[in-house]
Amino acid sequence: MPLDRPLVLTQGDPAGIGPDITLAAWASRERHGLPPFLFLGDPAVLKSRAALLDLDIPIREADAGSALSVFADALPVLPIPAGAEVAAGEPHVATAKGTIAAIEQAVSLCFEGKAAGTVTNPIAKSILYQSGFGFPGHTEFLAHLAEKATSRKLMPVMMLAGPKLRAIPVTIHIPLKDVPGALTEALIEETCRIAHHDLITRFGIAKPRLAVAGLNPHAGEDGAIGQEDQDIIHPVIFKLRAEGLHVFGPLPADTMFHDEARGRYDVAICMYHDQALIPAKALGFDTSVNVTLGLPFIRTSPDHGTAFGIAGQGVARETSLVEAIKLAGELAARAST
Incomplete structure (x- = not known):
């Protein structure tokens, strides 16, 4: 179903590969059947990067109201100044303000009903931190903006979705040594509930099957290799199953991701970052997508970073x-039906 509003695509860090892949995505829009999107960023950066890459891409300033009509013939751009001269592969803290402004504008357009959803290009968190950015990353900042708009507490859940696997890490960007202390029954339960809800409402899966990984090798081996699986994870599964949710585990993570095992579930709930992202990226590095569940708007992102080392080289x-x-x-199309 054609969208009646554009998606919005944020610039990410302008010195990274965001401009490169944005230009390439628009150029391949017909081949891939892409829905219209409005780029939020500095048109001068796009023009400079297109020249560097020897790409003949028409770029036209637009807003959410005109993006649909512009998209077929030119890449529509809502101008947001980069804040400094941008050189491919050379990040600068002076551009952080524009990167943040693009994210804020994207969320505003979604809440105003002018955008069908947000797609975010990769950011460099270290650059944002130097500017005083007070959030661990994209996901937490998006949740903060949504909480301001809705006046209610939200818990964002990161899901890597690819053609062979959907995987969710319960804990994300914390040291591995801190994971056991961060895992609580409440956190695991809420993660499972959000995953269950959004797989139904957004992905159209009537009865989602959630496979929950154990924390320890062999899911603790009945307590012989750690108590967390018995004491923290198993009670959550028991509770949710009693309510009728199709949740099972804790499962040994080393046997969860082969072909036959993946056929038994719709999403893997993993206990820490690499337990989820290693199999997700191994099974679909170029085809997996970062999706944020638990937000009142659609947000997706590529599953890679800024790749400063190859920006502007034509290889991204x-x-x-x-x-x-x-x-x-x-x-977005499913949400509108």
Whole structure:
């Protein structure tokens, strides 16, 4: 179903590959059947990067109201100044303000009903931290903006979604040594509930199957290799199953991700970052998409970073961004039916 509003695509760090893959995604819009999107960023950066990459891409200033009509013939851009001269591969703290402003504008357009969803290009958290950015990353900042708009507490859940696996880490960007202390029954339960809800409402899965990984090798081996699986994870599964949710585990993580095992569930709930992201990226590095569940608007992102080392060299692959745009469009179309 064609969208009646554009998606919005944030610039990310302008010195990274965001401009490269944005230009490539628009150029391949017809081949991939991409829904219309409005780029939020500095048109001068796009023009400079297109020249560097020897790409003939028409770029036209637009807003959410005109993006649909512009998209077929030119890449529509809502201008947000970069804040400094941008050189590919050379990040600068002076551009952080524009990067943050693009994210804020994207969320505003979603809440105003002018955008169908948000797709975010990769940011460099270290650059944002130097500017005083007070959030661990994209996801937490998006949740903060949504909480301001809705006046209610939200818990964002990160899901890597690819053609072979959906995986969710319960804990994300914390040291591995801190994971056991951070895991609580309440955190695991809420993560499972949000995953269950959004797989139904956004992904159209009537009865989602949630496979929950154990924390320890062999899921603790009945307490012989750690108590967390018995004491923290198992009670949550028992509670949710009693309510009728199709949740099972804790499962040994080393046997969860082969072909036959993946056929038994719709999402893997993992206890820490690498337990989820290693199999997700191994099974679909170029085709997996970062989706934020638990927000009142659609948000997707490529599953890679800024890749400063290859920015402006013509070797960055737009595949993950293309998949992120396609998935955001599919979710938006399903939401409008």
